[in-house]
Amino acid sequence: MTSFGRPLTRNEDPRLLRGEALFVDDVELPGLLHAAFLRSPHAHARLLAIDTAAARARPGVVAVVTAADLGEYWQPGPLLVPPPPVPGMEFHQRCQVPLVRDKARHVGEPVAMVLAESRYLAEDAVADILVDWESLPAVGDLEAALAADAPLVHDDLTSNVAARVHQARGDYAAAARAAHLVLKRRFTYDRGASIPMETRGIVADWDRRADRLTVWDTTQAPVVIRNGLAAMLGLSERQVRVVAPNIGGGFGPKMMMFYPEEVLVPWAALRLGRPVKWIEDRLEHFFATTHERSQIHDAEIALDAQGKILGVRDVFLHDTGAYDPYGLTVPLNSQCTLLGCYVVPAYDSAFTAVFTNRTLVTPYRGAGRQHGVFVMERLLDLAARALGIDRAEIRRRNFIPADAFPFDQGVIYQDFSRLSYDSGDYEPILDKALAAIGYDDFLARVQPTARAEGRALGIGLVCYVEGTGIGPYEGARVQVQGSGKVSLATGIGSQGQGHATAFAQVVAEQIGVDIRDVEVVTGDTDQFQWGVGTFASRGAVVAGSAAHEAAKVVRAKILRTAAAHFECAEADLVLADGAVTVAGTDRRIALGALAGLANPMRGAVTPGTEPGLEATRYFGPASGATASGVHAMILEIDRATLRPTILDYVVVHDCGTVINPLILAGQIHGGVAQGIGNAFFEKLAWDSEGQLLNASLADYLIPTALDVPRMRLEHTVTPSPLNPLGVKGAGEAGAIPVGALFAQAIEDALGLPARDIEIREMPLSPSRLWEITEGG
Template identity: 70%
Template sequence: MATRYFGQRIPRNEDPRLLTGQALFVDDVDLPGMLHVAFFRSPFAHALIKQIDVSAAQKMPGVVAIYTADSLGKYWQPGPLLVPPPPIDGITFNQRTQVPLARTKVRHTGEPIAAVVARSRYLAEDAAEQIWVEFDELPPVVELETALADNAPLVHEDLPTNLAAHVIQQKGHYPGIRNKAALVLQRKFVYDRGTAAALENRGIVAQWDARSQQMTVWDTTQAPIPIRNGLARMLGLSESQVQVIAPFIGGGFGPKIMMFYPEEMLIPWIALQLQQPVKWIEDRQENFFATTHERGQIHQAEIALSGDGKILGIKDVFLHDTGAYDPYGLTVPINSQCTLLSCYDVPNYYSEFKAVFTNKTPVTPYRGAGRQHGIFVMERLLDFAAKELGMDPVEIRKKNFIRPQDFPYDNRIIYQDFAPLVYDSGNYAPALDKAVEMIGYRDFKSREQPRARQQGRLLGIGVVAYVEGTGIGPYEGARVSVEASGKVNLVTGVGTQGQGHFTSFAQIVAEQLGVAVQDVRVVTGATRQFHWGTGTFASRGAVVAGNACHAAAVS
């Protein structure tokens, strides 16, 4: 079907503002009388807090207030569990979420202990350096493979071990087919931690207007509406009294979908206490230990195959490093467990994981959110199997693809959305054939690679197949209005972190209304403009919010 705008190469609506420095980012918010916050953070990964002395800091120039856990009263409480674990039989899950300020113990380097409010960030930083804390340093839990030992130090002393969760899912009977296999391969896979290091770090500005009884928060969040809802509940306000604005954001990548960071809970509360606008902007050092990390995992995996390369079964036992807290439940390791199966027919599957508390920054969903860990295990196993069996890596994959006639295909395990993992449709072999053709795979293997090796050059080529669930719910909305001038306003609740929403959403609406893309004004991430929705994450913006924009334009 021919389109006028949708899918066409056109100038982006947002670029003039971005290229001329007129786009609003959180740090651009500058309000009269604004105060600035710096945090005193733990220099230790694991320690008891014996005493906190802020008296010297309070005497520093420009200091307005200093808050510790004891200052917060009833506001001091653990953050919410954002995603409860799915109803898997026999599951163990120990919920431990972050607190606004550490009170008696720190569990990772950079955990905030005190907040200093001053007339400038420089003054706040100077004062924070004068805070004295007596620590009783404890041995840190660092290595996944020793964290569950009987003599390991405890991250959470109220638990008997450092086990955060234990989950087993299986289908078929892997032990029963293992001895019948022509080939059984075993491998260990280690997947390290990482951090996003977005161009723009996190930041929050909060302003309380006592006359209108309104709280306005500018936040580098991927989920402004859930943040609005949660802050209203925490602060004892109605949702209509809280406006959260997620302006232009210089990169999200997942850690900005983490909700109710300690700073996110504290800055609005401080603004309410002091009746003045308050700003905190994360510096790069803070970003490395205060913003959540991506997952570390260790997999002990094996694959059983027939002599002609057909998968008979897979066993995967892995450890997942959840860090000091687990506010996102089991989203990441469940994704690893389920996505490992990918687009292959695996009749027998045993998967067991243990999520482990460590004295590291908490782990939350990043791009892929654990899916690539499972895919990495499966694809490497297939590569090793192809080499052992003398098969081409492409052919072993095609042999094990789920056949078109077998859809809908029930993987017979529970996914992170609490439902069985069922694929509705698919035809994978033609897609792989097309990819192989486009990259010149056959020519490379038969001509270029042998020629390079004769010259002493080692050239390789890799092929990977992958299927994932995207466009997850529960919902998004949009509102379209047409002015008398012919200009169009489109408002949606999702935020934007560089995805081009101001253009892509405008294209969808312009296509339906027959107006120029430039005549569609798009507003995203402002809860007063649009008050219900979920957020921008998990490849869902175009699918869920985009369809809402389409429906609003049509109706």
């Protein structure tokens, strides 16, 4: 019986719950040294001199490393994701160096590394280092950074422009001239941090006898880190093993970043011949781990009198921070995802990525998609209000019809291909969401009754698409062991997504074993040598499909080997319950015994025979699979405090074939929680000198269990034709539409016919809501 679609509990949970799972900070080795970093206290400053004598003299300190000590190893990091070849694009690559040598470009940029017998001694020695700084004016405001007289983040450039990209199709100017209504608004989406439960960390150990480096890293892309470290350290890839063990939350910033600490700790272990550990503390996380979200959009929409979209124009600024190693992934996602579920005949979008004296910006759950969704959904809300059309109806009128897929959007996506929606059917999703939230009854009865009682209740309803499952590829190796157990190894890492269960289901489906008998190994480059990483909601789509293809080959080998053993036709065999049986008889052989037959220790074998019941396969999709959904919410605003309380929350999602609804629900729940955070709590605050003012969990607010509601989840299924499982990703679907949903529901709760308010920014807070309602 198939295990797909069944809410099976997770294979990995018992070890996690018993505290037996390995995390990076659990790695303890003989002779372990601890690293601590001196970081720039300035957002923008020239390094004039550095004196490390006192730090080097402190007992227990083994080494103090500055840029001057790195020699040829001091060089900018790699461009991790080159931008796609958009015609006319301007792009300036500036990647971070391991340690500041001439100029610090954001607060927290590392200046020196101390290695000591304990972290306490290393931290004390950091305080001994004397630095002579020349403070420089800092730029943080996006528009100010583009002024002609703005201080330059990078002195070799003539401006703070990191990139310019313009994509267009159709004739927006003509659409605007023909329109019944043209709406123009400015939207802002400010900065936030990822705040995983486990901060970043790395342990590196150089084994002189084996001539081999082992690195334990909180990374989402262990193979990429291995390849990069090997190249930088002058080692072969076989000399470097990278292990991404259990990771306490990744969310994007733990991707293939090559942070300075990831580059320096292995170098130190190699040079000193002793293992080295560095674990990021929470304060460092706010300054040294990448951020996301800051954009300013000037957008407009042109519609006819019936609310049909004729065209959209969007010009926006994107804060890339001090460096841009991740290319243009985030703003391209914003640019492309803005188109949403809708037919947009004319689209004109241009963005400018801007260097600022702030921490780097790279993908964080949603990765720019929430910005695009926020702009489009807000424009539709405002248009519906202006035209007197129901919010749900204006969306329905503009949906891409089900018979129009695949639907070419005519712009270049971040995966280098034209943005094409592979499949979808949006009306059933909307209908399910409307019914589940009780939309008609709320508007007709619940809300008027609440208002008569003086309560501020509002409803929100937004639609979204999520580009998922991008390439280039992932691989998997499946093997039946002599014990009858099955092993699966793949190159991607896992940060709680349930890979050990979902991938086990994919393999068990083909090989006929219980999923508890499938051992899944991820994130260890010794177990599987090739892969890209876990990001962009691609695990089930790409690695899952590779596992499926490998398992299919193993299944064929099982049946071929069993047919030879039983001297029967393969069609007469039944593969189930960990054994092969000849149909209608009691002749049976367990998979473990069959694996032994496939790997004989004596005798001749047929030329060309592959030993064992094993296969390795790779899967690379032609383009990404497009998931979609609708979120609906009812909330109440306390009129005195302006604090919102979510009373009901519904998600209807289409991610193609559902492998495990329990794991899928967990992904959606977690995404919504983070979406609530970046809609109403999580906003980084800066002063004019580029100093972060709320770099602690006492001041940077995140949602708690009291703020995250119970959610009701439903699904529709339009299988993707781009992979053999028909799956689409779901890792970011919970987070993407929540900002737009909050804005709409708050407007609905607080808006009165005599004085409508407009929410055009994220994140919000009670104090900011008060300013907006008072006309600020």
